[in-house]
Amino acid sequence: MNQVREYRRARHLSQLALAEQIGVARQTVNLIENDKYNPSLDLCLRLARALGTDLNTLFWRGQDEEKD
Protein backbone atom coordinates (compact mmCIF):
# COMPACT_ATOMS: atom_id res chain seq x y z
CA MET A 1 0.00 0.00 0.00
CA ASN A 2 1.21 3.53 -0.67
CA GLN A 3 1.47 6.24 1.95
CA VAL A 4 -0.80 8.79 0.29
CA ARG A 5 -3.54 8.59 2.91
CA GLU A 6 -1.13 8.93 5.81
CA TYR A 7 0.61 11.97 4.34
CA ARG A 8 -2.71 13.54 3.39
CA ARG A 9 -4.06 13.16 6.90
CA ALA A 10 -0.84 14.47 8.36
CA ARG A 11 -1.41 17.66 6.36
CA HIS A 12 -5.07 17.80 7.49
CA LEU A 13 -6.30 17.65 3.93
CA SER A 14 -9.57 16.05 2.83
CA GLN A 15 -9.64 13.91 -0.30
CA LEU A 16 -11.64 16.66 -1.97
CA ALA A 17 -9.10 19.34 -1.07
CA LEU A 18 -6.18 17.24 -2.26
CA ALA A 19 -8.01 16.38 -5.48
CA GLU A 20 -8.65 20.05 -6.20
CA GLN A 21 -5.03 20.87 -5.50
CA ILE A 22 -3.66 18.34 -7.98
CA GLY A 23 -6.43 18.70 -10.56
CA VAL A 24 -8.16 15.32 -10.40
CA ALA A 25 -11.50 13.97 -9.22
CA ARG A 26 -11.98 12.96 -5.58
CA GLN A 27 -12.72 9.40 -6.69
CA THR A 28 -9.26 9.21 -8.28
CA VAL A 29 -7.58 10.17 -4.98
CA ASN A 30 -9.69 7.53 -3.24
CA LEU A 31 -8.72 4.88 -5.79
CA ILE A 32 -5.02 5.75 -5.47
CA GLU A 33 -5.17 5.55 -1.66
CA ASN A 34 -6.84 2.15 -1.85
CA ASP A 35 -4.31 0.89 -4.40
CA LYS A 36 -7.02 0.40 -6.99
CA TYR A 37 -5.52 2.71 -9.57
CA ASN A 38 -1.92 3.19 -10.69
CA PRO A 39 -1.41 6.91 -11.35
CA SER A 40 0.84 8.15 -14.12
CA LEU A 41 4.29 9.47 -13.27
CA ASP A 42 3.08 13.03 -13.77
CA LEU A 43 0.25 12.53 -11.27
CA CYS A 44 2.63 10.82 -8.83
CA LEU A 45 4.94 13.82 -8.99
CA ARG A 46 2.05 16.22 -8.44
CA LEU A 47 0.91 14.17 -5.47
CA ALA A 48 4.38 14.09 -3.96
CA ARG A 49 4.73 17.84 -4.42
CA ALA A 50 1.31 18.55 -2.89
CA LEU A 51 2.06 16.32 0.11
CA GLY A 52 5.53 17.74 0.60
CA THR A 53 7.43 14.52 0.12
CA ASP A 54 9.14 12.48 -2.59
CA LEU A 55 8.07 9.56 -4.80
CA ASN A 56 10.12 7.00 -2.92
CA THR A 57 8.57 7.78 0.42
CA LEU A 58 5.07 7.95 -1.00
CA PHE A 59 4.98 4.95 -3.30
CA TRP A 60 7.92 2.63 -2.68
CA ARG A 61 6.92 -0.92 -1.82
CA GLY A 62 9.18 -3.13 0.22
CA GLN A 63 10.31 -6.47 -1.26
CA ASP A 64 7.79 -8.42 0.81
CA GLU A 65 4.97 -6.22 -0.52
CA GLU A 66 5.85 -6.77 -4.19
CA LYS A 67 2.88 -8.05 -6.15
CA ASP A 68 3.44 -10.92 -8.60
Next chain:
Amino acid sequence: MRRKISWDDRLIKWFYDVPGVVDEHMRAEVGRLSLRALAFMFVYDLLSGLVLSLWAVRSQTTSFELLFYIALAVQIVGLFAITIFGVLIPLSRSGIFWNEVTPEERPMVLRRLRHRWLWLAPTIFVTEWLLNSAIDYEQGNFWRLLFSWSEVYSALRFALLLGLFMYAFERRRIRVVKNSD
Protein backbone atom coordinates in the same frame (compact mmCIF):
# COMPACT_ATOMS: atom_id res chain seq x y z
CA MET B 1 -5.00 24.37 -10.51
CA ARG B 2 -6.08 25.60 -13.94
CA ARG B 3 -5.20 23.35 -16.85
CA LYS B 4 -6.03 23.76 -20.50
CA ILE B 5 -8.98 21.52 -21.39
CA SER B 6 -8.36 19.55 -24.58
CA TRP B 7 -11.07 18.95 -27.18
CA ASP B 8 -11.15 15.26 -26.24
CA ASP B 9 -11.86 16.20 -22.63
CA ARG B 10 -14.57 18.60 -23.75
CA LEU B 11 -16.11 15.83 -25.85
CA ILE B 12 -16.07 13.42 -22.89
CA LYS B 13 -17.57 16.06 -20.64
CA TRP B 14 -20.33 16.90 -23.11
CA PHE B 15 -21.15 13.40 -24.37
CA TYR B 16 -21.19 11.69 -20.99
CA ASP B 17 -22.43 14.77 -19.10
CA VAL B 18 -19.65 14.47 -16.54
CA PRO B 19 -20.13 16.94 -13.70
CA GLY B 20 -16.60 16.92 -12.34
CA VAL B 21 -13.12 17.23 -13.77
CA VAL B 22 -11.99 14.92 -16.59
CA ASP B 23 -8.76 13.43 -15.26
CA GLU B 24 -6.47 10.62 -16.39
CA HIS B 25 -8.45 7.92 -14.60
CA MET B 26 -11.67 8.99 -16.27
CA ARG B 27 -9.94 9.14 -19.68
CA ALA B 28 -8.59 5.63 -19.15
CA GLU B 29 -12.00 4.24 -18.13
CA VAL B 30 -13.85 5.99 -20.95
CA GLY B 31 -11.20 4.88 -23.43
CA ARG B 32 -11.32 1.26 -22.32
CA LEU B 33 -15.11 1.04 -22.43
CA SER B 34 -15.42 2.98 -25.67
CA LEU B 35 -12.94 0.63 -27.33
CA ARG B 36 -14.96 -2.34 -26.15
CA ALA B 37 -18.18 -0.73 -27.44
CA LEU B 38 -16.58 0.03 -30.81
CA ALA B 39 -15.50 -3.59 -31.22
CA PHE B 40 -18.97 -4.88 -30.27
CA MET B 41 -20.70 -2.40 -32.56
CA PHE B 42 -18.48 -3.31 -35.49
CA VAL B 43 -19.13 -7.03 -35.12
CA TYR B 44 -22.83 -6.44 -34.47
CA ASP B 45 -23.16 -4.27 -37.57
CA LEU B 46 -21.40 -6.83 -39.74
CA LEU B 47 -23.47 -9.74 -38.44
CA SER B 48 -26.81 -7.95 -38.52
CA GLY B 49 -26.07 -6.66 -42.03
CA LEU B 50 -25.15 -10.16 -43.17
CA VAL B 51 -28.25 -11.76 -41.65
CA LEU B 52 -30.60 -9.11 -43.07
CA SER B 53 -28.99 -9.34 -46.52
CA LEU B 54 -29.31 -13.11 -46.54
CA TRP B 55 -32.92 -12.86 -45.45
CA ALA B 56 -33.68 -10.29 -48.16
CA VAL B 57 -32.06 -12.44 -50.84
CA ARG B 58 -33.33 -15.87 -49.76
CA SER B 59 -36.85 -15.00 -48.67
CA GLN B 60 -39.76 -14.25 -50.94
CA THR B 61 -40.22 -10.79 -49.52
CA THR B 62 -41.29 -8.00 -51.81
CA SER B 63 -41.98 -5.48 -49.09
CA PHE B 64 -38.68 -3.67 -49.01
CA GLU B 65 -40.16 -0.85 -47.00
CA LEU B 66 -40.83 -3.34 -44.21
CA LEU B 67 -37.30 -4.69 -44.58
CA PHE B 68 -35.95 -1.15 -44.28
CA TYR B 69 -37.86 -0.55 -41.03
CA ILE B 70 -36.73 -3.89 -39.60
CA ALA B 71 -33.11 -3.11 -40.47
CA LEU B 72 -33.44 0.34 -38.89
CA ALA B 73 -34.98 -1.12 -35.72
CA VAL B 74 -32.24 -3.75 -35.45
CA GLN B 75 -29.55 -1.07 -35.80
CA ILE B 76 -31.12 1.28 -33.25
CA VAL B 77 -31.77 -1.45 -30.68
CA GLY B 78 -28.21 -2.76 -31.03
CA LEU B 79 -26.70 0.73 -30.81
CA PHE B 80 -28.64 1.62 -27.67
CA ALA B 81 -28.04 -1.77 -26.02
CA ILE B 82 -24.28 -1.63 -26.57
CA THR B 83 -24.04 2.02 -25.47
CA ILE B 84 -26.16 1.57 -22.36
CA PHE B 85 -24.98 -1.85 -21.16
CA GLY B 86 -21.46 -1.71 -22.52
CA VAL B 87 -20.52 1.85 -21.63
CA LEU B 88 -22.97 3.88 -19.55
CA ILE B 89 -23.77 1.32 -16.84
CA PRO B 90 -20.11 0.34 -16.20
CA LEU B 91 -19.17 4.03 -16.13
CA SER B 92 -21.94 4.87 -13.70
CA ARG B 93 -20.70 2.08 -11.36
CA SER B 94 -17.33 3.80 -11.15
CA GLY B 95 -18.98 6.95 -9.78
CA ILE B 96 -18.00 9.17 -12.66
CA PHE B 97 -21.51 10.60 -13.06
CA TRP B 98 -21.92 11.61 -9.44
CA ASN B 99 -21.99 15.30 -8.71
CA GLU B 100 -20.07 15.30 -5.43
CA VAL B 101 -20.68 18.27 -3.18
CA THR B 102 -19.86 19.13 0.42
CA PRO B 103 -22.73 19.56 2.95
CA GLU B 104 -22.17 23.34 2.79
CA GLU B 105 -22.46 23.41 -1.00
CA ARG B 106 -25.56 21.20 -1.22
CA PRO B 107 -28.27 23.92 -0.75
CA MET B 108 -26.63 26.13 -3.39
CA VAL B 109 -26.28 23.24 -5.87
CA LEU B 110 -29.94 22.25 -5.39
CA ARG B 111 -31.07 25.85 -5.88
CA ARG B 112 -28.99 26.14 -9.05
CA LEU B 113 -30.50 22.88 -10.34
CA ARG B 114 -34.06 24.11 -9.70
CA HIS B 115 -33.36 27.44 -11.43
CA ARG B 116 -31.80 25.63 -14.37
CA TRP B 117 -34.93 23.56 -14.93
CA LEU B 118 -37.15 26.59 -14.44
CA TRP B 119 -35.82 28.02 -17.71
CA LEU B 120 -34.99 24.72 -19.46
CA ALA B 121 -38.51 23.29 -19.21
CA PRO B 122 -40.15 26.24 -21.05
CA THR B 123 -37.38 26.05 -23.67
CA ILE B 124 -38.15 22.36 -24.21
CA PHE B 125 -41.86 23.17 -24.40
CA VAL B 126 -41.40 25.85 -27.08
CA THR B 127 -38.97 23.69 -29.10
CA GLU B 128 -41.24 20.64 -28.95
CA TRP B 129 -44.31 22.75 -29.78
CA LEU B 130 -42.68 24.32 -32.87
CA LEU B 131 -41.07 21.08 -34.09
CA ASN B 132 -44.20 19.00 -33.64
CA SER B 133 -46.30 21.56 -35.52
CA ALA B 134 -43.73 21.83 -38.30
CA ILE B 135 -43.48 18.05 -38.74
CA ASP B 136 -47.30 17.78 -38.80
CA TYR B 137 -47.45 20.46 -41.46
CA GLU B 138 -48.77 18.11 -44.16
CA GLN B 139 -51.95 17.68 -42.18
CA GLY B 140 -53.01 21.27 -42.53
CA ASN B 141 -52.22 24.93 -42.18
CA PHE B 142 -49.14 25.38 -40.01
CA TRP B 143 -50.42 28.39 -38.04
CA ARG B 144 -53.79 26.81 -37.34
CA LEU B 145 -51.98 23.66 -36.20
CA LEU B 146 -49.52 25.66 -34.11
CA PHE B 147 -52.25 27.33 -32.07
CA SER B 148 -54.48 24.27 -31.77
CA TRP B 149 -55.12 23.05 -28.26
CA SER B 150 -53.93 19.50 -29.05
CA GLU B 151 -50.47 20.68 -30.14
CA VAL B 152 -50.06 22.92 -27.12
CA TYR B 153 -51.24 20.19 -24.77
CA SER B 154 -48.97 17.59 -26.37
CA ALA B 155 -45.92 19.83 -26.12
CA LEU B 156 -46.79 20.84 -22.55
CA ARG B 157 -47.17 17.23 -21.46
CA PHE B 158 -43.87 16.29 -23.07
CA ALA B 159 -42.00 19.20 -21.49
CA LEU B 160 -43.50 18.53 -18.06
CA LEU B 161 -42.75 14.80 -18.09
CA LEU B 162 -39.24 15.22 -19.48
CA GLY B 163 -38.50 18.15 -17.19
CA LEU B 164 -39.62 16.29 -14.06
CA PHE B 165 -37.77 13.14 -15.06
CA MET B 166 -34.51 14.98 -15.85
CA TYR B 167 -34.74 17.08 -12.68
CA ALA B 168 -35.19 13.92 -10.58
CA PHE B 169 -32.38 12.21 -12.49
CA GLU B 170 -29.93 15.08 -11.96
CA ARG B 171 -30.95 15.47 -8.35
CA ARG B 172 -30.27 11.79 -7.74
CA ARG B 173 -26.75 12.29 -9.09
CA ILE B 174 -25.90 14.71 -6.29
CA ARG B 175 -23.82 13.00 -3.60
CA VAL B 176 -22.83 14.67 -0.36
CA VAL B 177 -19.21 14.07 0.55
CA LYS B 178 -17.87 14.95 3.97
CA ASN B 179 -15.00 17.34 3.62
CA SER B 180 -13.13 15.84 6.54
CA ASP B 181 -11.83 12.74 4.81
